[in-house]
Amino acid sequence: MSLIFRLAGQRCNSQFLKNSNGLISCIRPVTLKATNVSPPSKEGHDERNMKLKRPQSPHLTIYAPQLTSLLSISHRATGIVLSGYAIGLGLGAIVLPESIPHYIDCLHEMGPAAVSFVKFSLSFPMAYHFWNGIRHLIWDTGKMLTIPQVYTTGYIMLAVTFATAGFLTVM
Amino acid sequence: MALALVLKKSLSVQATQNFFKTAIKVDSKRPFTQILSAIKKEPIKVCRESKFNTPKRLMSGDHGKLWTVERGVSVALLGMVPIALLAHNTLLDDVLAASVVIHFHWGLEANVIDYVRPIIFGHAVPKVALGLLYLVSISTLGGLIYYNHSSIGISNTVRKIWKKE
Ligand code: HEM
Numbered sequence: 001m002s003l004i005f006r007l008a009g010q011r012c013n014s015q016f017l018k019n020s021n022g023l024i025s026c027i028r029p030v031t032l033k034a035t036n037v038s039p040p041s042k043e044g045h046d047e048r049n050m051k052l053k054r055p056q057s058p059h060l061t062i063y064a065p066q067l068t069s070l071l072s073i074s075h076r077a078t079g080i081v082l083s084g085y086a087i088g089l090g091l092g093a094i095v096l097p098e099s100i101p102h103y104i105d106c107l108h109e110m111g112p113a114a115v116s117f118v119k120f121s122l123s124f125p126m127a128y129h130f131w132n133g134i135r136h137l138i139w140d141t142g143k144m145l146t147i148p149q150v151y152t153t154g155y156i157m158l159a160v161t162f163a164t165a166g167f168l169t170v171m
Numbered sequence: 172m173a174l175a176l177v178l179k180k181s182l183s184v185q186a187t188q189n190f191f192k193t194a195i196k197v198d199s200k201r202p203f204t205q206i207l208s209a210i211k212k213e214p215i216k217v218c219r220e221s222k223f224n225t226p227k228r229l230m231s232g233d234h235g236k237l238w239t240v241e242r243g244v245s246v247a248l249l250g251m252v253p254i255a256l257l258a259h260n261t262l263l264d265d266v267l268a269a270s271v272v273i274h275f276h277w278g279l280e281a282n283v284i285d286y287v288r289p290i291i292f293g294h295a296v297p298k299v300a301l302g303l304l305y306l307v308s309i310s311t312l313g314g315l316i317y318y319n320h321s322s323i324g325i326s327n328t329v330r331k332i333w334k335k336e
Contacts, residue, residue, distance in 0.1 A: 126252075
C-alpha cells in the first residue's frame with residue numbers, strides 16, 4: 001500500500017516540478033507510515049520532574065522575589081501563625097497547669113517591652129491577614145485582577161497593615 | 172498498477188482542488204480565528220489517563236459549593252473579629268471561636284493537601300496528617316468554648332493583654 005502511495009507521490013512530484021507553477025511546486029508529497037499507538041505514559045508530571053531531578057518550579061533560590069508572590073505567601077504565613085495562636089489558646093486552656101489570665105499577669109510583670117513585643121506579634125499577623133483577606137475576597141468576585149491593580153491594592157494594603165499594627169502595638 | 176494510476180490522477184486533481192479550497196475558505200483578514208473555529212467544531216478528544224498509580228493530591232469530588240461557603244465564612248469573620256473583640260460577650264466569643272476554627276481548619280487543610288503530598292510522603296502520612304488536623308481543630312474548638320465559659324473568654328483575654336497598668 002505504502003509503495004502505491006509513494007509511487008503516486010513521486011509521479012505527482014515530478015508532474016508538479018515539470019509544471020513549475022510557482023506555488024504548487026512547493027507542495028511535497030509525504031509518505032506516512034502507520035505504527036502502533038504507544039499507550040499514554042503512566043508517569044505524571046510530578047513523578048517525571050522528580051525522576052529528572054528538576055528543581056522546584058518556580059526555582060525559588062534564583063527566581064526574583066516579586067511583590068505579588070511575597071504578599072501571597074505572606075497571607076498563607078500569617079494565616080498559619082494566627083492558627084497557631086488560636087490552637088495555642090484553645091489547647092492551652094485545657095492542658096496548661098495555670099489559667100491563661102495568670103500567664104498574662106506574668107507577661108505584664110516582665111515589663112513594657114515584652115508586652116509590646118506580644119502586642120505586635122498578635123496584631124501584625126492579624127492586621128495583615130485581615131486587610132489582605134479583603135483583597136483576596138475582592139479577587140474572588142473577579143475584580144481588581146489586573147497587574148497594576150494588584151500592585152496598587154498591594155501597596156495600599158501594606159500601608160494600612162503597618163499603620164494598624166503600629167497603632168495596636170502602642171495602644 | 173491500475174490503482175496507482177487512478178490514485179495518481181485523483182491525487183493531482185485533489186491537490187490542486189484542495190489548495191484552492193483552502194485559499195478561498197480562509198479569508199485573509201482573520202484566517203487564524205477561522206481555523207480555530209473550524210477546529211472547535213470537531214472537538215479534540217484528549218485521552219486522559221485517570222488511574223495514575225499515585226494520586227497527586229488528596230482530592231475528591233466537586234468543591235464548588237464548599238468554596239462558596241469558605242468565602243462566606245471569611246466575609247463573616249471580617250465583621251465577627253472586630254465585633255466580638257470589642258463586645259466582650261460570651262455568646263459572641265463562642266461564635267468567634269466556631270467561625271475562626273472552621274476557617275483555619277479549611278485553611279490548614281489546604282496546606283496539608285499542598286505540602287504533605289502522597290508523591291513525597293507515601294500513602295499513609297498524608298492521611299495521618301489530615302486526621303491529626305481534624306483532631307487538633309476539634310480539640311481547639313472544644314478548648315476555646317471551655318475557656319469562654321470556665322474562664323475570662325477570648326475577647327477579655329485580648330483586653331487583658333492590651334490593658335494599661
Ligand atoms: C479577620 C478576618 C479574616 C479574613 C477576612 C480572612 C480571609 C481569608 C481568606 C480570604 C483566605 C483564603 C486565601 C486564599 O484564597 O488563598 C484565608 C486563608 C486562611 N486564613 Fe484567614 N481570614 C481571617 C481571619 C483568620 C484567622 C483569625 C485565622 C486563624 C486563626 C485565619 C487563618 C487562615 C488560614 C490558615 C488560611 C489558609 C492560608 C492559605 O493556605 O493560603 N484567618 N483567610
